Amino acid sequence: MEMLALLRGLYAIWLRELTRATRDRAQLIGGVSRPLIWLLILGVGLNPYFRGEVYGEVRFVIPYTYLQFLFPAVIVLNIMYTSIQFAVSVIWDREFGFLREVLVSPMPRPLILLGKVLGGSTVAMIHGGLVLILARFADVTLSPLQIVQALGLMFVLAFGLTSFGVILAARVRSFEGFGVFSNTIILPLYFTSSSVFPLDPSLTRAQIVTAYPEWLVFMVQINPITYAVDALRGILITFNQFPSAMGSAVIFGMAVVFFVVALLDFRRA
Amino acid sequence: MNAQPDAAIVVSNVTVSYGAKRALDDVSLTVPAGASFALLGPNGAGKTTLISVLCTLRRPDRGSAAVAGADVVRMPTQARRSIGVVFQDSSLDDRLSAWENLEFHGLVYGMPKKRRRTMIEAALALVELEEWTHDIVRSFSGGMRRRLEIARALLHEPRILFLDEPTVGLDAQTRQRIWQYLETLRRERGLTVLTTTHYIEEVEDADSVCIIDQGRIIAQDTPAALKERFGQRWLTVLPQDQEAADAILASVPQVRRLGAQRLALPAEDEAATDAFLSTFRDRLSEVRFQPPTLESVFLSLTGRELRDRADGQRDAEKAAGRRGGQR
Numbered sequence: 001m002e003m004l005a006l007l008r009g010l011y012a013i014w015l016r017e018l019t020r021a022t023r024d025r026a027q028l029i030g031g032v033s034r035p036l037i038w039l040l041i042l043g044v045g046l047n048p049y050f051r052g053e054v055y056g057e058v059r060f061v062i063p064y065t066y067l068q069f070l071f072p073a074v075i076v077l078n079i080m081y082t083s084i085q086f087a088v089s090v091i092w093d094r095e096f097g098f099l100r101e102v103l104v105s106p107m108p109r110p111l112i113l114l115g116k117v118l119g120g121s122t123v124a125m126i127h128g129g130l131v132l133i134l135a136r137f138a139d140v141t142l143s144p145l146q147i148v149q150a151l152g153l154m155f156v157l158a159f160g161l162t163s164f165g166v167i168l169a170a171r172v173r174s175f176e177g178f179g180v181f182s183n184t185i186i187l188p189l190y191f192t193s194s195s196v197f198p199l200d201p202s203l204t205r206a207q208i209v210t211a212y213p214e215w216l217v218f219m220v221q222i223n224p225i226t227y228a229v230d231a232l233r234g235i236l237i238t239f240n241q242f243p244s245a246m247g248s249a250v251i252f253g254m255a256v257v258f259f260v261v262a263l264l265d266f267r268r269a
Numbered sequence: 270m271n272a273q274p275d276a277a278i279v280v281s282n283v284t285v286s287y288g289a290k291r292a293l294d295d296v297s298l299t300v301p302a303g304a305s306f307a308l309l310g311p312n313g314a315g316k317t318t319l320i321s322v323l324c325t326l327r328r329p330d331r332g333s334a335a336v337a338g339a340d341v342v343r344m345p346t347q348a349r350r351s352i353g354v355v356f357q358d359s360s361l362d363d364r365l366s367a368w369e370n371l372e373f374h375g376l377v378y379g380m381p382k383k384r385r386r387t388m389i390e391a392a393l394a395l396v397e398l399e400e401w402t403h404d405i406v407r408s409f410s411g412g413m414r415r416r417l418e419i420a421r422a423l424l425h426e427p428r429i430l431f432l433d434e435p436t437v438g439l440d441a442q443t444r445q446r447i448w449q450y451l452e453t454l455r456r457e458r459g460l461t462v463l464t465t466t467h468y469i470e471e472v473e474d475a476d477s478v479c480i481i482d483q484g485r486i487i488a489q490d491t492p493a494a495l496k497e498r499f500g501q502r503w504l505t506v507l508p509q510d511q512e513a514a515d516a517i518l519a520s521v522p523q524v525r526r527l528g529a530q531r532l533a534l535p536a537e538d539e540a541a542t543d544a545f546l547s548t549f550r551d552r553l554s555e556v557r558f559q560p561p562t563l564e565s566v567f568l569s570l571t572g573r574e575l576r577d578r579a580d581g582q583r584d585a586e587k588a589a590g591r592r593g594g595q596r
Binding site for chain 2: 004008015019020097100103108
């Protein structure tokens with residue numbers, strides 16, 4: 001009976017995040033327009049160059065189009081935005097007093113945080129899932145199994161990044177300070193995750209010649225998002241730049257580590 | 270901890286500090302079950318801090334506190350189950366509807382579906398919000414929000430209800446209505462109600478009033494007994510100009526300043542009052558006798574008016590706002 005009561009509480013906190021997300025037009029518009037911009041403009045615009053067809057002359061051939069290559073990365077970008085912006089919801093609860101309503105309830109502290117993070121990750125996963133609707137447009141054919149696998153991985157990734165958002169929220173005092181995040185955290189992480197350009201020079205012989213500077217390769221390799229993007233590419237377009245198990249390991253690792261840190265933060269507060 | 274068996278709230282020697290500032294200084298009090306208990310004091314007296322300790326949000330630095338027999342530090346979950354809290358500032362989710370806010374509360378308190386349903390309907394009926402059941406809280410007025418919060422705090426049938434300044438910023442009619450609900454509940458369910466307020470007129474009906482100032486309890490009794498013991502008639506006057514005020518302050522030592530302009534003089538001794546009035550009659554623009562009220566009890570005990578400090582603080586906040594929040 002006691003267990004059932006706790007599950008009810010967990011469900012309530014999860015459901016509240018979902019309800020709030022459906023009522024937040026701005027967030028929804030962002031979730032839909034972002035992938036459209038990235039795929040329709042950047043994807044379509046760079047598509048011919050990626051194939052190596054410069055001025056009609058084929059320089060080198062890659063087994064994927066740029067749109068296909070970019071497609072999984074845009075899913076990750078959408079998840080990153082929604083997850084990390086989740087910190088706003090945490091700050092909101094703290095500043096506008098709703099947090100106290102939960103803190104004086106008999107719900108144990110760790111479950112409160114778990115419910116909140118599960119809610120945020122579900123919303124982020126849905127935002128990532130929205131991109132899948134564009135699969136046909138990006139020339140990606142998906143089997144039901146691929147979709148299930150991708151959604152599973154997206155959820156775990158969202159769980160880790162949402163916990164990261166909670167960690168950020170504990171360190172940011174105001175909403176104003178938060179606007180900076182998208183420019184100082186999300187975009188740099190995204191661009192150095194081998195999302196918009198392939199890293200592995202062995203992909204084609206021709207690209208070995210156009211080697212990247214050392215520092216950029218280093219940035220890409222230490223960026224955990226690199227491995228998340230890679231894991232999703234493995235599922236969606238069966239293309240990996242790194243050992244396939246590595247991506248999943250990094251995604252699960254992030255989920256565990258960030259949630260534990262968020263929990264410690266939350267207990268202290 | 271040797272509380273009486275029927276005590277709803279027992280606070281023993283609780284001290285809480287925020288940095289160097291002592292918010293509560295060795296506070297002890299007992300509230301019997303089913304009582305209506307009022308904590309009266311100016312802003313910053315430590316009322317909210319005491320509520321935070323009692324609803325397990327703030328650990329006391331020293332001392333102990335128990336609600337419904339459960340120690341707030343050692344058995345917080347049990348303590349939380351028996352209390353309902355209405356905070357000073359709204360803690361509703363204003364993107365959810367009234368129903369959704371209550372449903373959330375019911376779920377978090379582990380109530381099964383059937384009971385949630387009946388209790389939510391009853392709670393909304395109690396505060397007369399049935400018509401707005403599915404409206405989003407953002408569109409609610411201040412009074413409606415407060416009523417919804419009270420409904421929510423009562424949803425899981427707590428034995429003790431904490432209300433931190435429940436009627437601040439509400440119009441007189443809504444205030445009266447809220448006090449009526451609470452009175453009904455207290456009689457019908459034997460609910461213990463602890464209220465903090467700085468509206469004197471609201472605590473006149475309480476069973477017991479505890480006057481708190483600068484983190485210390487300075488008096489605690491029934492309103493009648495407090496008035497009997499500390500209340501005295503006061504004569505408050507408004508001098509015509511600063512010169513007159515200075516003259517009065519210089520010649521009558523018992524006179525106290527009230528706010529920026531008014532002066533107050535104990536008016537128990539008729540001869541002295543008459544002498545004062547005949548001397549300064551022409552230099553006063555306003556004269557008023559105050560019968561013994563809790564307001565005058567507070568004045569006698571602290572030498573200040575309750576509202577003084579409250580207004581002073583508001584001015585300080587406004588000034589801080591103008592400086593752009595910078596110190």
